[in-house]
Amino acid sequence: MIQIQHLIKAYNKEIVLNIPELTIRQGEIFGLVGNNGAGKTTLFNLILDLITASKGEVISKGIRVRESEDWKDFTGAFIDETFLIGYLTAEEYFGFIAGLRRLTKAETTAFLEKYTDFFNGEILGKKKFIRDFSKGNQKKVGIVAALMGKPEIVVLDEPFANLDPSSQYKLRKLIKDFAAENGTTFLISDHTLDNIADVSTRLIILEKGHIVRDVPKTETTLQEIEAFFKPVVEADVF
Amino acid sequence: MNPTLFTLAWRETIRSAYWGKSLATNIGLGFLALYFSASFLVLGFAIPEILTKDFPDTDPVSKFNSILLAYLGIDLIVRQLMQKLPTVSFKPLLLQNIRRRTIADYLMIRSVFNFFNVLPFFLLIPVTIKLVAETHSGTATAAWFLSLLILIFSNHFLAIYLKWRFNEAEYGFFILLAALAGLFAVNHFGIIDLSGGLGKLLDWVLVNPALSIGFLLLPVLFYLLNVQFLLSRMFVNLVSGKQKAEQVRDYSWLDKLGETGRFIALELRLIWRNKRPRSVAMMTVLMLAYGLLIYRTEPGKPAPEFIFILGGIIIVGMFSISYGQFFPAWHSNYFSMLMCQRLKMKQFLQSFYMLVTVVSVACYFLSLPYAFIHTKIIYTHLSMLFYNLGVNIPLLFFIGLYSKKRLDLNQSSVMNYQGVGAAQWLVGLPMFLIPIGLFYLFKLPFGIVGAYAALGVLGLTGILLHPVIIRFFARKYLKQKHxxxxNYKNS
Known part of the structure; x- marks a missing residue:
């Protein structure tokens, strides 16, 4: 689905991302973990052609994202709250995105209905602009908007951050169900290891711009990545 | 005074990504400052002569005193439009061991260092030396000078206070205009001689220098008003915007216009629901009245032609220039989202073009009553309408390619003073100056009417070619997107 070849991003000769080769297959829920500055958002921005690579390229479903814009037809994304239009209400925003993704009004309503539980009655029907929403509710709007029009690839950067505990559980289920139903490829990053270990089918650890682990999810994956990130405790001398 | 706050402000300025990139703006502003200083200086030296020549019967000093109120009134309006408000990102300071009052005092003190508080002295110093000191004792002159200094600074604090208020309720500026116009009328028709009142007061100061201390009450009062206002606003909940049910207007009828309509609906919501574009729209309405100011006829003196060009561009094109100079930065907050969507750059430009066209044409028809003053306005404005749509808008698209600064629309209006200074007027200059230059160029071979026609034809060509122009810029914008x-991330 997505092929990455010799991808390097450098700022002032400092390499922040260096991926010689990476292939993401269709239907994978691709989980990306790594400490701050590991290059997670950089990778997503490169896949979405929001920044230019210093070297190498991203090929999404056979399309070089740098050269053609056709990847937009099958890609949905939510990176951060700058993806939202603050002066619209949630309905207006969904309507705007729906228009760009060629959904009719009826389709939009039917689509949004599926997320009533996730929205928890705090999103729709409020006479409130998105800029006045809480961080968590803004995130919910962005995530659901990224799913509109059944994209084949969905990119979500830290979708679990700022969500309340029940919403985090709902989001886990939501992602898994959506992928099972539509065969969607998800690219997700997050800092909460148990969330990402739960939803992903394949886990990647990025460190200082390099891939240091690339494993399919098994029973023990969570322990493995937890062990990776845990600081080494000095042995007791006494 | 706390010096760390000044260090903070200094770092904020020089470390913003915008700093240094705005060299052209700074040069332009510096040039304007020099120009106005020089004009005031020349005027200052000329005033004693003008007063003795034009009013031989009255004492020139008291004549000067009696027109000062008018100066202060105009100064107040100009400050509203041009003077920048002092700002500090106070949110990180709130949790620190620093009193709110200190922050407020700091802001007020910093506000004093402003060009508008220096400018009057270019005029005042020559007048003091050449006019007042000639006929009065040293003490009297000093007291008089002190009184004026105090008046200038009280005007400064009043202006800042009003500007802070108007920033929350933008109709305030229009109320101020109406109030000043009312006072002018009261004064002009001799109901109450306000201007003469201040004049007499200043005359007394020359007799009893001790009176000048009394003026101190004004700046102290305005200063305290400011501080009280700032203290009441320095809370976090006001920074992140009030949680209230918003009036949500329905623009769904625009969906009938298809793809382009959807973007026009977005632009309309943008204008209506955000303070800054809204004040641009209000300025457009206000500028419709600009003709009353410049199209006045004096018998025997025909207005120079450039007045008609200027009037035409401002009245018909105000919206496109003031709104268009920040294209596409109005959408900077969510620009990367737009770039991830299946949207045609062409439609994005097209919808802006259509919106501006509709508004400009509407302004043209609304400006037609000026034909009662000068019949030729029917065609001068038409020529400027064509020129504006055909030449200025492509120019704005071009400028937009290099837009650097993010406009923060999401911040609520409280404490958001982005773009309320003189710099934002500067970008418009070429839009006015180029057509004036072209006009005089065309006038040589074609004559006056011919020159208007030539400008109109030039514009019409641009309008007819607009599909090509928009396609061209759509490609450019796509190349420029990263x-x-x-730029928007770093500013």
Missing amino acids: QLIK
């Missing part, structure tokens, strides 16, 4: 995303 740079724009980067």
Whole structure:
């Protein structure tokens, strides 16, 4: 689905991302973990052609994202709250995105209905602009908007951050169900290891711009990545 | 005074990504400052002569005193439009061991260092030396000078206070205009001689220098008003916007216009629901009245032609220039989202073009009553309408390619003073100056009417070619997108 070849991003000769080769297959829920500055958002921005690579390229479903814009037809994304239009209400925003993704009004309503539980009655029907929403509710709007029009690839950067505990559980289920139903490829990053270990089918650890682990999810994956990130405790001398 | 706050402000300025990139703006502003200083200086030296020549019967000093109120009134309006408000990102300071009052005092003290508080002295010093000191004792002159200094600074604090207020309720500026016009009328028709009142007061100061201390009450009062206002606003909940049910207007009828309509609906919501574009729209309405100011006829003196060009561009094109100079930065907050969507850059430009066209044409028809003053306005404005749509808008698209600064629309209006200074007027200059230059160029071979026709034809060509122009810029914008995303992220 997505092929990455010799991808390097450098700022002032400092390499922040260096991926010689990476292939993401269709239907994978691709989980990306790594400490701050590991290059997670950089990778997503490169896949979405929001920044230019210093070297190498991203090929999404056979399309070089740098050269053609056709990847937009099958890609949905939510990176951060700058993806939202603050002066619209949630309905207006969904309507705007729906228009760009060629959904009719009826389709939009039917689509949004599926997320009533996730929205928890705090999103729709409020006479409130998105800029006045809480961080968590803004995130919910962005995530659901990224799913509109059944994209084949969905990119979500830290979708679990700022969500309340029940919403985090709902989001886990939501992602898994959506992928099972539509065969969607998800690219997700997050800092909460148990969330990402739960939803992903394949886990990647990025460190200082390099891939240091690339494993399919098994029973023990969570322990493995937890062990990776845990600081080494000095042995007791006494 | 706390010096760390000044260090903070200094770092905020020089470390903003915008600093240094705005060299052209700074040069332009510096040039304007020099120009006005020089004009005031020349005027200052000329005033004693003008007063003795034009009013031989009255004492020139008291004549000067009696027109000062008018100066202060105009100064107040100009400050509203041009003077920048002092700002500090106070949110990180609130949790620190620093008193709110200190922050407020700091802001007020910093506000004093402003060009508008220096400018009057270019006029005042020559007048003091050449006019007042000639006929009065040293003490009297000093007291008089002190009184004026105090008046200038009280005007400064009043202006800042009003500006802070108007920033929350933008109709305030129009109320101020109406109030000043009312006072002018009261004064002009001799109901109450306000201007003469201040004049007499200043005359007394020359007799009893001790009176000048009394003026101190004004700046102290305005200063305290400011501080009280700032203290009441320095809370976090006001920074992140009030949680209230918003009036949500329905623009769904625009969906009938198809793809372009959807973007026009977005632009309309943008204008209506955000303070800054809204004040641009209000300025457009206000500028319709600009003709009353410049199209006045004096018998025997025909207005120079450039007045008609200027009037035409401002009245018909105000919206496109003031709104268009920040294209596409109005959408900077969510620009990367737009760039991830299946949207045609062409439609994005097209919808802006259509919106501006509709508004400009509407302004043209609304400006037609000026034909009662000068019949030729029917065609001068038409020529400027064509020129504006055909030449200025492509120019704005071009400028937009290099837009650097993100406009923060999401911040609520409280404490958001982005773009309320003189710099934002500067970008418009070429839009006015180029057609004036072209006009005089065309006038040589074609004559006056011919020159208007030539400008109109030039514009019409641009309008007819607009599909080509928009396609051209759509390609340019796509190439420029990474740079724009980067600029908006870093500012």
